[in-house]
Amino acid sequence: MNRYLNQVRAIVWKDFVTELKTRELFSSMFIFALLVIIIFIFSINLSIVKASEVGPGVLWVAFLFAGTIGLNRSFMLEKENGCLQGLLFAPVDRTALYFGKLISNFVFLLIMEAFILPIFMIFFNVDLISHLLPLMYVIFVGTLGFCAIGTLLSSLSANLKTRDIMLPILLYPLIIPIIIGSVRMTGQVLAGEPLSNMANWMSLVLCFDVIYIAVSIMMIDFVLEE
Amino acid sequence: MVSRMNEQTHPDSSDPIIQVRDLRKDFGYLQALSGVSFDLNKGEFLTIFGPNGAGKTTLIKVLAGLTRPTSGSAHIDGFDALESNTELRSQIGVISHTTCLYPDLTAVENLLFYAKLYGLDDPGKRADESIREAGLQLRRHDPVRTYSRGMQQRMAIARATLHDPSVLLLDEPFTGLDLRATNALKDHLHDLHTGKRTIIMTTHDMSCGLEMCDKVAIQHKGKFLLLESVDKIDRENFENFYTEILEK
DSSP states (O other): OHHHHHHHHHHHHHHHHHHHHHOHHHHHHHHHHHHHHHHHHHHSOTTTSOHHHHHHHHHHHHHHHHHHHHHHHHHHHHHGGGHHHHHHHSSOOHHHHHHHHHHHHHHHHHHHHHHHHHHHHHHHTOOOGGGHHHHHHHHHHHHHHHHHHHHHHHHHHTTSTTHHHHHHHHHHHHHHHHHHHHHHHHHHHHTTOOGGGGHHHHHHHHHHHHHHHHHHHHHHHHHHOO | OOOBSSTTSOOOTTSEEEEEEEEEEEETTEEEEEEEEEEEETTOEEEEEOOTTSSHHHHHHHHTTSSOOSEEEEEETTEETTSOOHHHHTTEEEEOSSOOOOTTSBHHHHHHHHHHHTTOSSHHHHHHHHHHHTTOGGGTTSBGGGSOHHHHHHHHHHHHHTTOOSEEEEESTTTTOOHHHHHHHHHHHHHHHHTTOEEEEEESOHHHHHHHOSEEEEEETTEEEEEEEGGGSOHHHHHHHHHHHHHO
8 A cells, every 4th residue: 555655646746847947737727718818808708797796607618628738747757658548557557546646636636726816807807815715626627627537638639649639528528517616606606605505516626526536546447558 | 456376376487478369459440469369588688670551560569568459468477478467577678779868867866866766766876877887987977868869778777777677678779879889789789688688689780690699580560470599590691581572
């Protein structure tokens, strides 16, 4: 077990060192999410619609699109110089590989989201600070589900020529329940409702988080086989 | 669970360390391997020659546990190579067409990462030793993408031998190297073979391949057309035979 955890930690460490040197992943995700928010702010008349009603959708669209770029890039880095083969040659359980990549993707996405939230707050003029804890919780469970299935599918699409197109085509239909749940919960949080009022949505998103992680553990061996 | 041929016992040293029987691999209608069988004893060096598309890389991938064959069996050091098991992978070092090195990481960071993956004791020390063996101490803190092809190949060997594997699988290790780098790599491989390692190498380079090996094979259209001890072949006849195959 210790060895397993060390291997997961090694993969996360490698991803962080690479990202600290290149900053490719963060910069591309952040710029994309920022652009999405800017486009929406100019296309929505906030004097007619309430920011707390349209804001959650905009926020999650930004996270979703930027996250897809991050997921695509994450496994493309492993394809360079055949590094993915190097990982597969090593005595590493495939699930350790999955969890290592999942944690890296999850943390990178959370960091990007932490930078996007203040920008969203300023542009949409919504008070996030007074709802910060429940909002963080919602973002945490939503992002976890997105990364859980996204990491599996990005490892699958990494071997395809049409990987840039295939990942969104495979990912978006599967991520719908999580995104709908997260958008609804974010809206309720911004309206000042407590988390206990959104138990149904929370259960739905958490259920999909668990299902997607379980499915990934079962599938990763077949997905990574050449 | 690890499946071994001889339950509970380690194979006797006189047993072949690699046993391949009737290995077949189909990619749709294409037969990459069509009935490859051979034995290799501990410490032996087998060189496999063959034209492009002969199935050499597929054979290496199957032995490395990267590709599942359609049928047949392969055992390495008693382990079933067709089952995905981490214990077997810790006995094997593989050098493929690509270096498997992260271009933005330095030599130290790359080897440290792999040392951690292989669960080595004191990964930092082992990474330093491997860099010294590869003769890259002066460039150890430079990103690997700044290395020449020869240096990258030396790093690839350092990565593959980091965990001191008993079996080395080398897939065209001389590709893209100049004469100096080829000679350096030959010396390095010679050192590796002088130890206790069993080596399988695929190559197009006739002189390099014949110089180092104990056994030689020619693979064509997924089959071994020839498998012989290098002492028993007449080099000129062998070269002519191989040239004929290349021209087919």
